[in-house]
Amino acid sequence: MKQLTERFTGPVLTPDDERYDAERTGWQTARAHRPDLVVGAATPADVQAAVKHAADHGLPVAVQGTGHASAAVAAEGGVLITTERMAAVRVDPDAATAWVAAGTRWNQVVSETAPFGLAPLSGSAPHVGAVSYTLGGGLGLLSRTYGYAADHVRSLDVVTADGHLRHVTPDNEPDLFWALRGGRDNFGVVTGMEIDLVPVTTIYGGTLIFSGERTAEIFDAYLQWTATVPEAMNSSIASILSPNLPAIPEPLRGRRTVHIRISYTAGDLATAESLVAPLRTLGTMIDTVGKMAFADSGVIHNDPVAPTAAESSTAMLGDLNSDALPALLEQEPTPHIVELRHLGGAMARPPAIPNAVGNRDARFLLNLVSPLASAELSRIRTAHERIIAALGPWDTGGRFLNYLSGHGAASQVRAAYSPADYRRLSEIKAVYDPHNTFRLNHNIAPAKD
Incomplete structure (x- = not known):
């Protein structure tokens, strides 16, 4: 063991080490790897x-x-x-790019780019890792306006299964560059990436919160509203059952409420207010929507920072109407969160440099989330499966890699891609990882022929 540890800068841990559990446990505590060896790469x-x-x-x-x-x-x-020890950002304001190391979280990227009047295509939760989010596609607060985060990667540094560190660009190993952007960690360990930044400093954003007693009415109005808005308008809607805890604001504590999240990127305040006005006429309990610094945009979704154990399910949906609401909003016994993210806009268009991100014709992404403490796991899974099955007429059959977790995720990886793209991914996998060394993931097996 000593001979092995001398090869590393960071810690090397086995199950006998007292630091082992802390190192192997991530934010999602429902499941954790139990490896023979943990390498804390620095x-x-x-x-x-x-x-x-x-x-x-x-x-x-x-x-x-x-x-x-x-x-x-x-x-x-x-x-x-x-990779959490590999956290670093280098900003090139003249080129409007940033180099981001493997373990960097989005909040660090946002804080270091904001002084230059620039922003990354980060997610709704600033504490999520930037690299893994981007490799899985990257659907965030600016995506309808600018596209998926994966669409704006310029280069990648990746260690492939042969142990080589490669600098991958559209011109240097283009097949691997295509596959990594949408194929996550199937092809190697990305140690850093260069990404485009966008000229966003402020947005018109926040949350409109409505009584849960009007859930169907608010969802119906939201679906009609999304058909009218420009791609500068990024939004989502969620039915949320908040826990009965002192940390939760009293109007929400222990209650089901409906949250419409807004992130409008154009600078015209009057236009922004006119676009949101139809939603405000529905009568809000809480309204936080207004002009804000993009650096503060994490408050829009207010995703939990503390580690959690939850089961989630997802589907990509087509055009929705009121006929879908009975299936979508079934709430017994779970889920605690039923979320729709409005897609389309720039996400629907092919990027300037193609990548593996699929299902660009979907109109909404569905996310169901249930804390494991809320019910037995079997009941949660049954409820999620029932909701998605009932949405069959609107289910495109597609899935989005960033949201594939929980039960059945492994069997749904193919649905994140077109059949032709999945075949190409498996062929590229056979070139760079023929023995499927990187298989403890959303796995794409190497082609056999």
């Missing part, structure tokens, strides 16, 4: 050494940044590479 060289060790011993490799996606797999054995 440098790209650490990643290379870990991958080489795994390859030499025929071990599978998993990668974890913040652990938000670890509900997708809970594996025994192998090597887990954690």
Whole structure:
């Protein structure tokens, strides 16, 4: 063991080490890897050494940044590479780009780009890891306006299964560049990426909160409203059952309420207010929508920062109307959160440099979330499956990799891509990872022929 640890800058842990559990556990605590070896990578060289060790011993490799996606797999054995020690951002304001290291969270990127009047295409939860989010597609607060985060990657540094550190661009290994942007960690461990930044400093954003007693009415009005708004308007709607805890504001505590989240990117305040006005006429309990710094946009969704154990399910949907509401809003016994994210806009268009992100014709993304403490796991899964099955007429059959977690995630990976793109991904996998070393993930198996 000593000979092995001398090869690394960061810690190398086994199940006997008292630091092992803390290192292997991510934000999502419903499932956690139980590897034979955890490498807390502090440098790209650490990643290379870990991958080489795994390859030499025929071990599978998993990668974890913040652990938000670890509900997708809970594996025994192998090597887990954690990247949280690799957190760094370099901003080039003249080129409007940033280089982001493997373990960096979006809040660090946002804070370091804001002084230059620039913003990344970050997610609704600022504490999520930037690299894994982007490799899975990246659907955030500015996506209808600018596209998926994966559409704005300029280059990637990645350690492939042979232990080589490669600098990948559209011109240098274009197949691998295409596959990584949408294929997540199937092709290697990304140690850093260069991304485009956009000229956004302020948005017209916030949350409109309505009584849960009017859930169907508010959802119906929201669906009609989304058909009228420009792509500068980014929004989502969620029915949320808040826990009965002192930390929750009294009007929401222990109650089901409806939240419409707004992020409008154009600078015309009068236009922004006129666009939101039809929603305000519905009568809000709480209205926080107004001009805000993009650096403060994490308050819009106000996603929990503390680690949590939850089961989630997802589907990509087409055009919705009031006929879908009985299926969508069934709430017994779960879920605690029923969310729709409005898609379309720039997400519906092919990016300037193609990537593997699929299902661009979907109109909404459905996300169902239930805390595991709220009911037995079997009841939660049954409720989620029943809702998605009832939405069959509107279900496109597509799935979105960033939201694939929980029960059945592994069997739905193909649905994140077109059949042709999945075939191409498996062929590229056969070139760069023929033994499927990177398989403790949303796995794409290497083509056999």
